[in-house]
Amino acid sequence: MTIRNLDKLFAPKSVAVIGASGTPARVGSVVLDNLIRGGFNGAIWPVNPKYRSLQELPCYASVRALPGIPDLAIIVVPPTAVPEQIAMLGEMGCRAAVVLTAGLSTQKLADGRSLQQAMLDAAKPYLLRILGPNGIGLIIPGLRLNASFAHANAAPGQLAFVSQSGALCTIVLDWARQHGVGFSHFLSVGDSADVDFGDIIDYLATDPQTRAILLYIESVKNARKFMSAARAAARNKPIVAVKSGRNARAAQAAASHTGALAGGDDVYTAALRRAGILRVNGVEELFDTVETLARSRRLPGERLAIVTNGGGPGVMAVDTLIECGGTMADLSGATLDALDAVLPSTWSHGNPVDIIGDAPSQRYADALKIVLADPGVDAVLVMHAPTAIVPSLQPAQAVIETARGATKNVLTCWSGGEAVQAARRAFAEAGLASYETPDAAARAFMHMVDYRRNMKNLMEIPAELPENFSPDHAAVRAVIEIALREGRSMLNEIEGKRILAAYGIPVVPTEAAIDTASAVSAAHRIGYPVALKILSPDITHKSDVGGVALNLSSKAELITAAEAMLTRVRNRRPDARIDGFTIQAMIRRPRAHELIVGALTDPIFGPAIMFGQGGVGVEVIGDRAIALPPLNMHLAHDLIDRTKVSRLMAGYRDFPPVDRDALAALLIRVAQMIADHAELAELDINPLYADDQGMVALDARMVIRPSAVHGHDRLAIRPYPSGLDETATLRSGESVLLRPVRPEDEPAHEDFLQRVSAEDFRLRFFSPMRQLPHSEMARFTQIDYEREMAFIATRPNPADADGPAETLGVVRAITDPDNLRAEFAVLVRTDMKGQGLGELLMRKIINYCRQRGTREIVGDILRENQAMRTLAAELGFQRVASSSAGSDVVEVRLPLQG
Numbered sequence: 095m096t097i098r099n100l101d102k103l104f105a106p107k108s109v110a111v112i113g114a115s116g117t118p119a120r121v122g123s124v125v126l127d128n129l130i131r132g133g134f135n136g137a138i139w140p141v142n143p144k145y146r147s148l149q150e151l152p153c154y155a156s157v158r159a160l161p162g163i164p165d166l167a168i169i170v171v172p173p174t175a176v177p178e179q180i181a182m183l184g185e186m187g188c189r190a191a192v193v194l195t196a197g198l199s200t201q202k203l204a205d206g207r208s209l210q211q212a213m214l215d216a217a218k219p220y221l222l223r224i225l226g227p228n229g230i231g232l233i234i235p236g237l238r239l240n241a242s243f244a245h246a247n248a249a250p251g252q253l254a255f256v257s258q259s260g261a262l263c264t265i266v267l268d269w270a271r272q273h274g275v276g277f278s279h280f281l282s283v284g285d286s287a288d289v290d291f292g293d294i295i296d297y298l299a300t301d302p303q304t305r306a307i308l309l310y311i312e313s314v315k316n317a318r319k320f321m322s323a324a325r326a327a328a329r330n331k332p333i334v335a336v337k338s339g340r341n342a343r344a345a346q347a348a349a350s351h352t353g354a355l356a357g358g359d360d361v362y363t364a365a366l367r368r369a370g371i372l373r374v375n376g377v378e379e380l381f382d383t384v385e386t387l388a389r390s391r392r393l394p395g396e397r398l399a400i401v402t403n404g405g406g407p408g409v410m411a412v413d414t415l416i417e418c419g420g421t422m423a424d425l426s427g428a429t430l431d432a433l434d435a436v437l438p439s440t441w442s443h444g445n446p447v448d449i450i451g452d453a454p455s456q457r458y459a460d461a462l463k464i465v466l467a468d469p470g471v472d473a474v475l476v477m478h479a480p481t482a483i484v485p486s487l488q489p490a491q492a493v494i495e496t497a498r499g500a501t502k503n504v505l506t507c508w509s510g511g512e513a514v515q516a517a518r519r520a521f522a523e524a525g526l527a528s529y530e531t532p533d534a535a536a537r538a539f540m541h542m543v544d545y546r547r548n549m550k551n552l553m554e555i556p557a558e559l560p561e562n563f564s565p566d567h568a569a570v571r572a573v574i575e576i577a578l579r580e581g582r583s584m585l586n587e588i589e590g591k592r593i594l595a596a597y598g599i600p601v602v603p604t605e606a607a608i609d610t611a612s613a614v615s616a617a618h619r620i621g622y623p624v625a626l627k628i629l630s631p632d633i634t635h636k637s638d639v640g641g642v643a644l645n646l647s648s649k650a651e652l653i654t655a656a657e658a659m660l661t662r663v664r665n666r667r668p669d670a671r672i673d674g675f676t677i678q679a680m681i682r683r684p685r686a687h688e689l690i691v692g693a694l695t696d697p698i699f700g701p702a703i704m705f706g707q708g709g710v711g712v713e714v715i716g717d718r719a720i721a722l723p724p725l726n727m728h729l730a731h732d733l734i735d736r737t738k739v740s741r742l743m744a745g746y747r748d749f750p751p752v753d754r755d756a757l758a759a760l761l762i763r764v765a766q767m768i769a770d771h772a773e774l775a776e777l778d779i780n781p782l783y784a785d786d787q788g789m790v791a792l793d794a795r796m797v798i799r800p801s802a803v804h805g806h807d808r809l810a811i812r813p814y815p816s817g818l819d820e821t822a823t824l825r826s827g828e829s830v831l832l833r834p835v836r837p838e839d840e841p842a843h844e845d846f847l848q849r850v851s852a853e854d855f856r857l858r859f860f861s862p863m864r865q866l867p868h869s870e871m872a873r874f875t876q877i878d879y880e881r882e883m884a885f886i887a888t889r890p891n892p893a894d895a896d897g898p899a900e901t902l903g904v905v906r907a908i909t910d911p912d913n914l915r916a917e918f919a920v921l922v923r924t925d926m927k928g929q930g931l932g933e934l935l936m937r938k939i940i941n942y943c944r945q946r947g948t949r950e951i952v953g954d955i956l957r958e959n960q961a962m963r964t965l966a967a968e969l970g971f972q973r974v975a976s977s978s979a980g981s982d983v984v985e986v987r988l989p990l991q992g
Contacts, residue, residue, distance in 0.1 A: 097911050099223045100297045102190035103289070104234060104279065106165035107136045109241060110188075112157060112179050113170035114140035116148050121194060122170045124243040125231065126151075129168075132233075132240030132247055139164060156182070163187040168231065168241050173197045176227070177212040184220030191217075192241055193227035199285060210287050217288065229284025230260040235277055236303055242282065251276020253384060254298045256291065257310035258283055259338075266310075266377055275381055278303040292319035296911045299327035306384050309335040309371070311362075317699045317810040321369050321722075322880045323911075328370030329552060329873070332387050332545065335371050336380050337362050361696040364720040365810060368729075370548045372541060382534065383541045389527040390503045393546045395472035397423035398539055399465045400446035402477035403453045403489075407509060407532045408446035411475060414536035420543060429468040436460040452483050455492035462496045462504070473503040473542070475535055480513040490517035494524040503527075503542070507535040553872040554728045554837075563763065566596035567770065574773050574798055583797055584631050587676045590794030594779065597763045600790045604678035610656040614649055616677040623647045623680035626655050627793075628663050632670040634795065637710050639666040645680055652677075681783060681790060685749050687742060688781035690718075691761060693768040695775045700808040701768045705761060707739040708781040723765035724813035726837060730758035730765075743784065750786035760789055769809055772801035812880040818942065824929040828889070830902060832938050835884040837876040839901065842888075844871060846901035851924040857959045858921045860983075874906075882908045885938050887931055902926045905935035907943055907951060916943045918953045920962075932962075936969055944990040952987040 109129060115122030122142070129138050130149055138151060139160050145153040154160050157167070157179065167183050169176060173195055183191060198210035207215070210227065217224055225232060231242030235250040246267045255277055257263050263282045270277070278301065281294060291314060298304045307327065314320045324333060339359065366373045374383050398420060402408040412422060425433075425445050433447060437457065442448035449461050458476065465474050476493050480486050486508055497504035506521050506528045508514040521528035529535035573589045585593070591601040603620055606629060607613035617624045628641030636642050640662035643655040656675060663672065690708030695701055699722060706718030719736035721729060734740050734757060745751035760782075768774050776797035783790050806813055819833040835843075847855070856862050877884055884906035888899040903922040909915070918939055922932045943951050953971070955962050963984060971986040 097293055097296045098221055099189040100289070100293065102165045102188075103192075103223055103225060103232075104297065105237065106190065106239070108139065108162060108164045108166070109134065109136060109239070110139040110141055110157065110160060110164035110167045111170070112141045112167055112183075114142050114145070114148055114153065115170075116145055121243045125168055125170060125194070125241065128240040128242060128244070128247070133238040134240070135238065137162070137164075157186060157188075158182060160186075165190060166241065167191040169193045170195060173201050173209050176209060177216045180213050180222060180224070181216040184217055184222045187220075188222060189220065190223045190225075192225045192229070192231050193284075193287075194229060194231055194243065195226075196228040198227045198287075210285070214287055224288040225281070226284040227287060228260075229282035230263055231282060233277070233280040235280070242280075246271060248280045249274075249276035251278060252303060252305040253277050253308055254279040254281070254301070254304045254306070255308045255310075256281045256283060256294050256298075258286065258312040259310055260284065262310050262377070269377055269381070273381065286315060290315055290319070292316055292323040293911075295320075295323040295327050295333070299323070299330060304331065306332045306334065306387065308380055308384065309333065311335055311337045312339060314362075314365075314698055317365070318812065318880060321365065321699075321810045322878050324366075324369035324371055325552065325878055326881065328548070332384065333369075333371045334380055334383050334387075335366055335373050336376065337366065337373060358696060358698070360718075360720045361694075361699050361702045361722075364702060364722055365699050367548060367551070368722050368811070370552045372545050372548060374541065379537070382529070382538055386505075386527050386538045386541055387545060389525050390505075390542055391501070393472055393503065393542055396421050396543045396546070397470060397472045398475060398536075399423040399425065399468070399471040399473070400475045400477060401449060401458070401461050401465055402446050402479075403449055403451050403458075403481070404477070404479040405442065405446075405448045407477050407479055407507070408442075408448060411477065411507070411532035411536045412446060414533045415540065418537060418540040420536065420540050423468070423471040425465070426468055426470055429464055432464045432467075433461060436464070451479070451481055453489065454484055455488045458489040459492040459496045462493060466496075466500050466502055466504075471502065473505065473539060475505045475507060475539060477507045477532065477535070478509070478514070478517070480510045486510070486514045486517045487520060490520050494520060494526060497526060498524075505529070505535055505539060507532055551729070551732065553876070563598045565598070565763075565766065565770070569593075569596040570767075570771055574771065577798055578773065578800060582631055583799060584634070585794075585796040585798060586629055586631065586673070587627065587794060588629075590777075590796045591791065593767070593774075593796065594791055594794055597767045599760055599763055599779070600788065601794070602678045602681055602790050602792050604676050606674060606676055608674040610653055610675075613656055613675045613677050614652055617646070617649070617652055620677060620679050623682075624652065625678050625680050625792075626652060626659065627676045627678075628659060629673045629676050630663070630667075630670045631673065633663070633667060639663050639670075678792070681792060683783055683785055683787065686783035686785040686787075687739060687752060689739065689757075689784050690778065690780040691764055691782055692779065693764060693774065693777040695808070699810040701765075703733065703761065703765050703768070705733050706737050712780060721765075722810055723769050724809070724811065725762045725765040727755070727758050727762070728837075730761040733761060734758065752784045752786065753788065756788060757784055769806060769813055772803050772808055773798045775799045812878070815879055818885075820938070822887070822934045822938075824931060824934075826929055828929075830887045830889050830931070830934075831899070832885050832887055832934065834879065835875050835877060835886050835904065835906075837872075838898075839886065840871050840875045842898050842901045843875055843886075843904075846904070846923060849923050849925065850921065854921070854924050854927075857956055857962070858919065860954075860956065874904075877906075881911070882906065883939065883942055885935055885942070887935060903931045903935055905939045907939050907948075909943070909946075909948055913947060914949045916948045916951045918951050932965055933969070936965065940969065940988065940990070947991065949991050950987050950989050952985060954983045954985055957982050957984050 111126050113122045114126045140148045140153040143155040147153050167188055176195055199208050201209045230244050233240045233242055233248045235248050240247050260282050298307050374380050400408050422445055438450050449457050506526055508517045518528050570593050573592050588606045594601050605616040607616050623645050626643040627636050646652045688709040690706050690712050692704040703721050704718055707715050717738045719733050721733040743752040778795040779791045781792050821829055822832050886904045887902040891897050891900045905920040907916040907918045966986045971988045974985040974987055
């Protein structure tokens, strides 16, 4: 990941057009014309040996003939010429190019490389950044830079639009011009050979001119870079995405239920959700969502009330809201009484609040004011259908005036055409979100809800695991290695259950039998009644071929069932190898829910976890949710809650509730299992019985494949690096644990800061503030281990030996996306000073950054903080020469490499 030289791409002072043309309707001609007509105030240098001048500008025969080094080059030459042009540009010092040429990935050189790879190889020695190839270019209205062959320019604004589709770019430009939408950046990434979504999101995250980032995604190439960039940026500004290809992945040939159910689009949805990106469908919805978020306050909750002058539109909005998983507010008795006092007796007496079609402006104002005051209402949608009694503008003005002092969000929907245009303009001028249809208004509110949920997930404090567990990795490796040596890709049920047991997942006692006589012996050991299943490496779904018999209560029943099963299976699958049977105890839990827990390996985002309603009809039911590992208790509970079966598990009639914490812990173990062992490609636990007595896996199906990639390297999100845990000794002789911080540490971190003196707090944060909001505490503990690291020193809590450990000190380093520089900060609890803890923490972070390849570690120290300045000097830090002599802050740096 890198944003190096992106300033040359996005803020150039000079632009060269390689392949500029004087022939109308040629790409080289349109690009040059757009640059000139756009009003770019930097140097524009056309390059083409056929011309001496173009559009009254000198034209140069080659890049070597240019009068200076261009910050940015726009390349529109034939594919075979692109690598050579990139090499020449790099040699002369150019560091950014937009390659509009298509076809580089399909054409090969004599040495076997594609032209695209040759282009990248030419750029690499100079770190010359390339946008494209095969895009339409970029537009940065703030610089009046239109370096594209788009048919229209973009107006200035605060939205950044980044698209993989050039055709969609032109559609969006038309739509935006018609609707008065402006942009800070308008980018066509094309094939993303070099600069990709992750790089661009990193750059835009800190761009003060960009308040929201809009993405059109067809595919993501570097999943971990994309996830890290998006998770960091989404904490600061909204990211909204349209993802195309929702039905692109065929699943007919999948080897497991999970593979059949969870297509690539499901994984994309899970990834975008985990990254804090709001996914929408279509361009209009994309911009509607941004406008909604821009005109709204943070939602305190998810309960919507509707005030309308027409029952039909109100019902339509409710239908859409409920279909999208929304919640209608329950109005309190006091609210109903207050509405009774101001509304006609024929009003709806509930939510939606139908104030009747003849409602004058004051009735809108009165009803809205009362509903906004209800503590059970989090937002209000006010709707209006045109009537001949009251001009539409008058109730709109009443709503605007009432909403002006409200602390809750007010959305509006004035449906109709010409009759409501003035009202919509008034809402826009007043900063109130307005929608044309009830459906659009309800979906807009749900976008607000989804965004709130995404932000909550990014900031949520996960609970500690109910209990710690140490998986038996050796047992798992033994099973996998035997199967790989035998050339098998499918583990049998016995092997699958051994792996589950190694991760502490309860399984039903199961034995393998090579024939009927062995099955009888196994059933005698297990005890009747038993379940009998066919054992075959070629049969994935045993029930589909009659390979399952349940509730066998005697030896005679078992023998009859086994012989009949062999006959059925051989008739239905004569090609299948049959290794015998599995016999397992018959579990009688009539109130248990049949669930499925699965895992698959997505080609883009790596391992993904699935949870839902199980059983033989799992594909038909289709009740599932997907999440990316690693999981914690909060994420596991969120995965459960996104399924319909979760509502049944809450308990109903005489069915007691399922222990959700235990189920969440099981999901975490499955996620850990799939992360630890790269060969585990697919996994099904189906059915998993779950009730008030606990959980037990009745069947397990696992697909393995050889892998040269370490388990954790496959994950789109880097998991907790447990290998960095270390025990250290203080000067007093006391042992402390130095380890990376976890999200679960937030409560202990709050207690830690409370035990830091005001003076020490000021020296660390350069501020006398003693309290940090939850959002800041979440940033300190919910870190992306791919980009930053925080080590804490902990010891058992002397006041609660069984409770969470107490935090004694913390050191953190935040690394730039290029891994060139890490900025450190350290803080030790005041009563622990003088024990050498600060030095231990500093050496820990220095060693970590050095091993990670970071070039240098830097920090700012208040001049008066003599203790920290002394420690930094002892560790080899040097004061940066550029530090101002009169400044209160001293900058220090420590080179780490070579």
